[in-house]
Amino acid sequence: MKKLVLSLVTVVLSVLVVAPVYADASTEYFRWPAEGTVTSEYGMRWGDMHEGIDIAKKGDVPVTAAYSGYVTRSTEMNGYGNIITIRHKIGGDTYETAYAHLRSKAVSVGDYVDIGDFIGWMGNTGDSSGQHLHFEVHKPSWRNSTNPRDYLGSRAGVLDGTEFNPTNGSYGYVQIDTSPEYGVNVYDAPNGDFVKRVPGQSVYGVYAKEDGYYNLGGNQWVKEGSVNFKRFRAYVNYDHRYGVNVYDAPSSNGDFIKKVSGNDVFNVYEYRNGYYNLGAGQWVKGDNLLIIKPLFN
Ligand SMILES: [Zn+2]
Known part of the structure; x- marks a missing residue:
């Protein structure tokens, strides 16, 4: 009995010790808004507060919404240059993210954007020396900046910005919506015969949709419910x-x-x-x- 009580105490203690780690991980709501190198962190800089992080990359660099929400500003602002802000509701909390120094803005106030949606091009407008994105996270709203690093996860989900060269007849892509080792069946027609299995998470061009099946080119069809479709x-x-x-x-x-x-x-x-x-x-x-x-x- 004593042993059991001890192990129960151990279990409770482990939960207490482990819990904060999970709490931290669960705040990584935001997708990195652009590709590039972080050239400046959040915090005091040259005697001033740097209210966000700087992400720099040369060339045409798409900037994307860090999370779904409504556009609250799409304007030009002193110092910030072209700036977009987006309000997000996550659980019971409200956040506002800001994207500054944009070359151009692709969304307007009131627009709803999905996480990952294109909102403008990285630029060098306002008080900026060299093309970069200045990215801020405010909680609960504008003028309450907090460290974006606390809300950004791994960089795995970053839009890669590469140009696609789709093949004739395609209009989008599907990703197989299962774990990599599981996969889904491919048929030779909608409701047709089994051809092969393709691995989960793999991505294919889409050429048609019929009777709840997507055509992956030739006589290869997958069922709608098992894949995640994105139009170009x-x-x-x-x-x-x-x-x-x-x-x-x-x-x-x-x-x-x-x-x-x-x-x-x-x-x-x-x-x-x-x-x-x-x-x-x-x-x-x-x-x-x-x-x-x-x-x-
Ligand atoms: Zn900055």
């Missing part, structure tokens, strides 16, 4: 002052219809011959769009 999303690869031409066919023989503005985001309905179908017979040349790799949460 196209971002016009110029800032708002420019636009790109829209044609009525996926070739240089297509007729000009109109111009669409830079920073706009479109669903892609098909990729063909280097052109993307933005719906309703509107085609844009691939060079003018950046297709962001779909994110799987």
